[in-house]
Each structure stands twice: as structure tokens, then as C-alpha cells.
Amino acid sequence: MNKKMKFWSIVFLTINSVIGTGIFLSPGGVTKQAGSMAPFIYLCAAVFAAVLAVTFAAASKYVVKNGAAYSYAKAAFGANTGMFIGVTRYVSASIAWGVMATAVIKNALSILGMDSKNLVNVTVGFLVLMLILFVINVKGTAFLTLISDLSTAGKVAALAITIVAGIVIIIMTGENHITDVDMLKNADGGALIPEMDATMFVTAVISAFYAFTGFESVASGASDMENPEKNLPRAIPLAIGVIAAIYFGIVLVAMMINPVALVQSDEVVILAAVFGNKIIRGIIIIGALISMFGINVASSFHAPRVCEAMAKDGVLPAFLGKRNAKDIPLNAFILTAVLAIVVPMSFMYDMQGIMIISSIARFAQFIVVPLGVIVFFMGKQKEEIIDAKKNVITDVVLPIISVGLTVLLLYKFNWKGQFSVTGEDGVAHLNWYAITAMVIGYVILPIIAYFHLNSKKK
DSSP: OOOHHHHHHHHHHHHHHHSSSHHHOOOTHHHHHGGGHHHHHHHHHHHHHHHHHHHHHHHHHOOOSTTTTTOOOOOOOOHHHHHHHHHHHHHHHHHHHHHHHHHHHHHHHHHSSTTTOOHHHHHHHHHHOOOOHHHHTTHHHHHHHHHHHHHHHHHHHHHHHHHHHHHHHHHHHOOOGGGGGGGGGOTTTBSSSOOHHHHHHHHHHHHHHGTTTTTTGGGGGGGGSSSSSOOOOOOOHHHHHHHHHHHHHHHHHHHHHOHHHHHHOOOOSSHHHOOOHHHHHHHHHHHHHHHHHHHHHHHHHHHHHHHHHHHHHSSSOOOOOOOOTTTTTHHHHHHHHHHHHHHHHTTTTTTGGHHHHHHHHHHHHHHHHHHHHHHHHTTOOOSSSOOOOOOOOIIHHEEEEHHHHHHHHHHHHHHHHSEEEEEETEEEEOOOHHHHHHHIIIIIIIHHHHHHHHHHHH
16 A cells, blocks of 8 residues: 655655755845845745745645645635636646756756756756656655655755854854845946835845745645645645745855855856855755755656546546556656656747746635635535634635735736747847747636536536
């Protein structure tokens, strides 16, 4: 019998789903916006993420089926709403997996000093990585859990060692360079870091918030977890707390040691540029590689189970909902892997033009799921749910705040930048790749799924 994930493995999976490449490769992004206030900005973003994470955790105590947001939306608002959330989420998750797999290979090639723009190099590495992920998954949940736990432990250990080493360096040198970044000048001689005002503060917090996303996918494989109705509501907030502590520690230490490197270094693993010690740099680089691999392991677990959940409900063909002797949704995994492979290859591994579909899918979840939790609390859901212990704070107050925060996200989102592209002539043109992806992902595929679902009912 295939063993299910226990509590600490769910915590590790959550951490693995959130911590990816950003904290290693581009920790200076928020620093460029907030300057010396960057550590504080990450704390504010952690509070933002914690509110949403607790809301998703609250949903997981009422519904323990696979699919996460899909199952929550379906239980709260009915089959059609669930179908729309499920289809858009599945497509975006499959594409996002392909994007992350591509990023792993390109960054690994760059770190190893190889040509990351060579399509042959990228393709070979990409296919090898996907084959490894296939083997990990088909060996069963117990083996995947082991790999997830090890990769999470590896990335957390690398970051923890970096924080401790940084503290030692700061104590030994007695120096604090955190304000140096505020003095940097741009090419025109003006301040590189913009003056902090309310608008810039909100923008910086939102930028930092994206480093915490990924928690919304954790419950996708609830049926593969032990006591998900009890463990998920505890594991998700705990993991966000651990991640917040790591992010704050890394950014604070890095900025106290060498904030200029965070902003101006052209190294692949920018975090490593902060440190002069070769051992620490090596640990950070190895940690970055482990982290990139780990988040792909998490993606290979989440996305197929959304497909499986929809297939069991008749939204997708029934064969995608079947499991093999190892209790793995093999057919769903194969379809998801094909999407994750074919789409990046079709775009010659340049996926920036269509990643808008992933952002919009996340926004939709961040609105529908909190509203669903309120519906569960009020007992107005469309399907039967677990008779869980209700809490007005986690089931009403925080979901209302979550919706408000998501509206702010939508308001501050760079819509123009996502749906336009600047040509060689310097003129902005419509991004037809993004527009086409949105039409296919949010109109055509949901319509097809709608007719398939209703034909099954008839």
C-alpha cells in the first residue's frame, strides 16, 4: 500500500512549493524598489501571504478532495464555477511547471559555464530533467515524499547556513552596510533607489509577496496526505512562518554585508555575490540548484492531481482519473508532462509572453477560495462538506481581508506590460502570444470542458 504524506512532509512540501529560484537568483529585486527598507518589506509581504495562506488552510478543513482551489470552488459554488477554476488552474500549472523546468536547465547551464542559449543544450537538459521527474513520480508517493523532503532540507540548510555565516561575519567585522544601497546613483547621477512613498511601499510589498506564492497548490494532492483535514490547516501557516523567517534573515544579512552586490551584480546566483568566502558561495550555489530541482518536484506532484480531480468529476475524460498499481494518477501525469514539455519547446523556451495566464489563474483563486470559505462558514455550499470546527476569524474575517488584498493586487498588476511588448523600434505593440494564451486558457478550453461536463450529465 502506498504510504501517505505525514504532517512534517506536508510542511516540507509547502516550503518546497514556495521557495524556488528567486531568493537565490534575484533577491535584489525588492531592494531596487525599497532600498534599506527591503527586510521590512518582506515582513509586510509575509503578513500579506499569511492572511491568504490561513484562508486556504481554512478551506482545506472543509474539503479534503484533490484539486485544492478547484475542489473548494466546486463545493462552494457548484460544478460550473469549479470547472472554470479547475481548467484555468490546470493549464496555468502545467505551463508554469514547464517554465520552471526550463529555468532550472538554463540557470544550471549558466552556473556550469555552458551556453544557456544553445537550444540543443537546453533541450537535452530539459528532457533529462523531465525524465527524472517522471521516474520519481511513478515510483510512488512515498518515494516522491522522500525526494521532496531531501530537496527541501537541502535548500533550507543552505539558506540557514548562509544566515548564520552572515551573522558571524557581521559580528566579527562590526560593520553594517545596509544604508549603502540608498546612496547608489543611476547613469544620470540621480538616486537609483526611488524615494519611499505610499505607492512605492505598496508596489514593493506586492513584489515581495510573489516570493511567497505556491502555498495555494499544496492541497492539490490532499488524498495522498494523512489526515489532510487536520494536517493541512496546521502545516500551511507553519510553513509560511518558516519561509518568512528565512526570507527576512537572508535579505537582512545580505544587505548588512553587501547590498550593492544584490542590486548590481551580474552573477547568475546573485546571493552568492554578496559573500567573498568561497565555501559560503559554493554552499549558496549548490543550494540554488537543489532549490530549483525541488520546486520542480513539487510542481510534478501538484498539477497532475488537479487533472485527476477534474477527471473524476467528469470535467475531463475519465481515463485521466485512474490510478495505477502504485496508486499514482499516471495518465494525468503523462498528459501534464506532455503539456509541460510541448509548450516551452513550441515557444523555443521563451515563455515570458504567455505567463500572464498563470498570474490571472492565481488572482482567480485568491478571490474564489476566500469567498468559498465564507460560504462554508455560513452553511450555504452547493455540495456536502466536512463538519469542521468553525472560526469567525479564519473563516470570515481573514477571507474578507484576503479578497481586499487580491483586489489591490489586481489594481497594481502591470496589465499594460503583460499585454504589450516593446519592439526593436522602441514602440510598444500588442503581445499577441499573451492575448492568444488568455483566449485559449480562459475562453476556449473552459467552453470545451463545459460542454463535455454537461454531455456526461445528459
